[in-house]
Amino acid sequence: MKWVKALQEITPYKPGRSIEDVIQHYGLKEVVKLASNENPYGCAPSVQEWINSASIHTEIYPDGFAASLRGKLAEKHGVDEGAILFGNGSDEIVTIISRALLGPDTNTVMAATTFPQYAHNAKIEGAEIREIPLTDNGQHDLDGFLQAIDEQTAVVWICNPNNPTGNLIPSDDLKSFLEKVPSDVLVVLDEAYFEYITDPGHVDSMTWLNQFSNISILRTFSKAYGLAAYRIGYAISDPTIITELNKVRNPFNNNSFALSVAEKAIEDEAFIEQCRALNHQQRERFKQYAQEKNIRLYDSETNFVLMEVPNDTDVASEKLLHDGLIVRSGNALGIPGFVRITIGSEEQNDKLFQAFDRLWMEG
Ligand SMILES: Cc1ncc(COP(=O)(O)O)c(C=O)c1O
Incomplete structure (x- = not known):
């Protein structure tokens, strides 16, 4: 072969x-x-109850635009409907971003150690991987990241809080980092554990979307929402970025049942x-x-x-x-x-x- x-x-x-x-x-x-x-x-018990009584037309393809869930999430986050990309779990968003932006002529910057799928996908695309060791207490070394970024850097991965250390980057540090990253480098803020943050000083990165057109915020229904089995994750970015990422997405990447379950779940905050x-x-x-x-x-x-x-x-x-x-x-x-x-x-x-x-x- x-x-x-x-x-x-x-x-x-x-x-x-x-x-x-x-x-x-x-x-x-x-x-x-x-x-x-x-x-x-x-x-949520309300979601479980809905699942137990729901039925779907199994012969009909899912809504490839996920219009109903899209509308509700856009409202929840106060963003344009065109600013959202759905994936089969945020795992698939990592794959879509890698496929759309990485290749043999590019490099990608991430922490060591962090969520392994960033490096896994980058390897498949043939990109150079630049790993920046965590500090002793498990924190991202953002100065180290800045030093590693060059003309060929296409994607920077920030897992916040980081898996597997659990550390949260102080919001001020992250914001001043974003101010220094060139605007043609996509900075992925993977926030799979966002709902568990209790630090009162934490600033929701959704509030930065107007200031930074080169960030992509990843969230998932797999963790706090308790819906890992259904595989729904999403990215929020400037719509111009989502348009490009959508070119790589498979047309029916989320199934109908899962989309409805996620929609039900956001009603129960x-x-x-x-x-x-x-x-x-x-x-x-x-x-x-x-x-x-x-x-x-x-x-x-x-x-x-x-x-x-x-x-x-x-x-x-x-x-x-x-x-x-x-x-x-x-x-x-x-x-x-x-x-x-x-x-x-x-x-x-x-x-x-x-x-x-x-x-x-x-x-
Ligand atoms: C940091 C991080 N990102 C993304 C994922 C993938 O989550 P999912 O594909 O279930 O949305 C995980 C799962 O463990 C994770 O820890």
Whole structure:
């Protein structure tokens, strides 16, 4: 086969282990998955109720323009309808942006370590990848980013808050960074965890859209909305950017049912507020736990934390599996010595803390 060269450098995405697999493999009755930053409270009850009673015309193609959801989101964010691009999850938006802007003559700048799909897609397109190491506390080194940007830079990826560290970039720092980036470089602000931010100083980047015509803000229904299974993400940018990105998008990339579910979900903002508050409460418990036990923990404004483990990260993850807890090993994420844990419900976190106590006792 005449595969494109880039495939020699990459491997298929390796998902974390499923609950069913771990139950079977370890002979457990109950397993808690805290590995993929899903919402432990599911989706809004109003959405679930709607899903249970909904029916669709299965023979009809979806609305490729997603007009109904588009109208509601445009109103929610106070943007033009032409400023929105929908993807099959924000994963697909990353692919669309890469396909539209990256190629062998370009480079792309991102943090190391950050969401792996930026580099994955850039490799497929044959672009040069410029990775800027995070600072010691897991923050983006924005000065380092500026130094790396040159004439050939097409896309800059800012994951804010960052996955896997959870850090939020102070709004003033980010804004003064944006002021310095050349206006023909697309700056992607991937805000998959936006709904979990509680920092009172945080400024919603949607308010910057008029000032910066070269930003693209990515949001998703997969995290706080609890709709990962339906795969709806979106980008908001200047309409001239969306027009170009739309040339690359497949015509029916979101299915009809998922579009309707997302539309229902944005009617229930009370559920998002409730999840934000519950997550914040539980995130504080992680901070307190780490402080009491003198374990290192990165500052997080998301629904996950990176917490230190006493021995090899893969060994620690394996021990946690024996205790019925699926977490993400830092070795796979590029942060050895830590595991990434999705913040669960109170009960799930109780179980996690007990298992962590055992982990540190055994050393
Ligand atoms: C930072 C970040 N961006 C994008 C995504 C992709 O989300 P989705 O494709 O489900 O919208 C994720 C998922 O974990 C993520 O952590």
